[in-house]
Amino acid sequence: AGSSWLCPTRDENMATFRGSEYLCYDLSQNPIQSSSDEITLSFKTWQRNGLILHTGKSADYVNLALKDGAVSLVINLGSGAFEAIVEPVNGKFNDNAWHDVKVTRNLRQVTISVDGILTTTGYTQEDYTMLGSDDFFYVGGSPSTADLPGSPVTTFLDEKYTQSEAF
Template sequence: MTSGRKEEYIATFKGSEYFCYDLSQNPIQSSSDEITLSFKTLQRNGLMLHTGKSADYVNLALKNGAVSLVINLGSGAFEALVEPVNGKFNDNAWHDVKVTRNLRQVTISVDGILTTTGYTQEDYTMLGSDDFFYVGGSPSTADLPGSPIQHESTFAEDPMF
């Protein structure tokens, strides 16, 4: 008998620590995606996750205390900035982020309340990545495509994949 509940793992990143997974042996090729994670931090800026390079990528970050999402499927980016009504998300409390994509339609919600929906540009619908999948930071976050982060920053995160 199974409970149907996913196991949860907590990863804490301090200083310049981050998680990196090489996708070259098992590339991502998808027309729909779901990313669910929780995070808490006092940092105003930091990379939550990134995969892809050049024109095919997903970048989820904290920018000035708001959640930033940039997805490009090769023909132009969908960008969303989710800000709380009062305060910022860098309040050292747990926040839940959910990103879903079906073909070109992208929805991001934070804490199940603040939701933004939009579309990637043009007709491309597939996300392809054979590069690295980063969580919590990267060797050069400011250089990642779609990154709103101008300097390196990592923070505690609780990814649930």
């Protein structure tokens, strides 16, 4: 059972974050409970570090961030995290150009692709295959980014960001 949320594309709508701004969606009335997911988004920023999105708590979460100009993904389904860092061959992703990110998960297999070229595939640990989140879905930051499980960053994503599809 997978889930899919349709959000505007970059041509239709865009969120711009300044300082400590972020988007938050309360999942308590419509929790995520899925064995497969797809997240597709685009972002551009000058900032080297910042939260792109996060959902979940304790040992069941997805965290996508910029860490030192690279895209960092951490997914934990309850029994240990899958972690991936995607870096361009030359430069960094905080170059104020648009970058397209796609994350797919089917059971334990996770694939992250940036700009359709740089791809990493791996597996979450142990036997858990369901992602469950009835907490909040954060985009661009959170009230306490440093305290989010799996978060490699402590800051907000400043500048422009658009989300085209998530979960």
